[in-house]
Every structure is written in C-alpha cells, then in structure tokens.
Amino acid sequence: MKKILIVILLLGVSSPFQVFAESRVGIYGGTFDPPHAGHMSAIRAAIAAGELNEVIILVSENSARKPDSTNVTMRRELSQHLFGEVLNREFPNVNIRLLEEGSEALEVYRNGVPGREGSRGGFSSFAEYMAENTAAEDRLFIVAGSDVLNNPDGTGAPIVQQNVRYLGINREGEPVRGDLGSHVTAITPEHSTSSTTIRGDLAEGRRNADLNPWVYETIQGRHTRRNCTTVLDRIRGALQQADGRR
Numbered sequence: 001m002k003k004i005l006i007v008i009l010l011l012g013v014s015s016p017f018q019v020f021a022e023s024r025v026g027i028y029g030g031t032f033d034p035p036h037a038g039h040m041s042a043i044r045a046a047i048a049a050g051e052l053n054e055v056i057i058l059v060s061e062n063s064a065r066k067p068d069s070t071n072v073t074m075r076r077e078l079s080q081h082l083f084g085e086v087l088n089r090e091f092p093n094v095n096i097r098l099l100e101e102g103s104e105a106l107e108v109y110r111n112g113v114p115g116r117e118g119s120r121g122g123f124s125s126f127a128e129y130m131a132e133n134t135a136a137e138d139r140l141f142i143v144a145g146s147d148v149l150n151n152p153d154g155t156g157a158p159i160v161q162q163n164v165r166y167l168g169i170n171r172e173g174e175p176v177r178g179d180l181g182s183h184v185t186a187i188t189p190e191h192s193t194s195s196t197t198i199r200g201d202l203a204e205g206r207r208n209a210d211l212n213p214w215v216y217e218t219i220q221g222r223h224t225r226r227n228c229t230t231v232l233d234r235i236r237g238a239l240q241q242a243d244g245r246r
Helices: 037-050 072-090 104-111 122-132 195-203 213-245
Strands: 006-011 024-030 054-059 095-098 140-145 164-169 184-187
Touching: 024 037, 037 054, 037 072, 037 140, 037 164, 037 184, 054 072, 054 104, 072 095, 072 213, 104 122, 195 213
Parallel strands: 024 054, 054 095, 140 164, 164 184
Antiparallel strands: 006 024, 006 140
C-alpha cells in the first residue's frame, strides 16, 4: 500500500497560517499507521532541506481507501508522542506539533475549501488552498513522496502552480523522476522503512526495530485489552446460551 507524505513549508508567506513574518513552517501529512523511524527520518530531511523552525503534523483521517487503518485518535496519540515529544527534544529550536483540532487548516483538509464547488478535502485541496494564500513573490514548498510526484494524477497528488516548488522524497526502489522539471528537487532521508512490514510484525507479536518502544508497548497494550474484552464477551455469550437451555 502506497503512503502519501506531504510537507508544506512557508517562507514568509502572507496566509491565514502564517505565525510570524519570517517563519519557515513545514506541514507533514500521512497516515502514520503506526508512526515509525522512517517518518522521523523524513522530518529530519525536511528540516535540513527547508531550514524549518516549525513542523506541523497532519494525521490523515480514517477513509474508505484505507478501511483497515487504526483509529485516527490512537494514531494522533502515538504521533504526538513520537514527533511532538521525542523529535522536539532532538530539535529544541524547532517547534514540532500536531495540527490542532478545530483549526481552519484541518477543516480544509477534512472537508475542502468552504463554499468552493468540487472541493472535497484531502491533500490536493489543502495544497491548492495554501498556494492561493501565498503571496506572488513568495514560494510554497511541498515535500512529497516519489510515489505522489511520479504519478501526478494519483489520489492526493498536489496541484502544480507557478508559486509552488517541490522537494521530492526518494523512496527505496522508486526515486523521484528526473524529468519533472526545475520546480522539483529530490531529497533522500537517511533511513526508510515500510509501515506494511511493521504492521505485519505487530500482528505476529514481534517488535520491529524501527518502532519506538513506547509506541510498541502502547499498541500491544491496546490489542491485549481488546482481545481480553473479546474473550469475555464470548464467555458471557456461552453462559447465556447455557442458561437458555435449562
């Protein structure tokens, strides 16, 4: 399953999301199911490439495209710990945080641009909206996985506009194409991993080395409690059936 990763950084952008005049803000979007070392490496690469002083994490909602995704509330909790706490200690001069509930940016991502026909939300609507709110003399930089940039017609692919530039994350076995134009620059994180592999290990009760210990223990704890509840429900059902036969 392909994962869409998008980072948006604002360089002195005149937009509703501007924090201060010369801020360099990155918005990093993904499913983060679960968040792992590969995501952290991508954030490090984005911070270095864009000289960011803030990174906002956008955890995607549960969707029909990924019906088996872990509940978004849990993914936000795990991401807050790994990115908002662990990485913040690594980068004390960079504010790394999750996009706040109720924020205008999150509403655009979830539901599209208010009042705009055909705007259904998602990364494309979000990137388009941000580009429109960027002054002509400024530049909006989107960092996206090579799977997105190499297939611009794919779901969630960002829309190219004159004031938009891209940093493309080279993925193992799928580097950013060299014919995408001068507005695309390829970057390579030091480490990459597969969320699918990690989920497979979790299903077998194995801890993957790319998974933070706290994240692993939290996931296993939730699974244990869920399994215990299922067993108890089955026992109650069996007892009720036995009572009905008496």
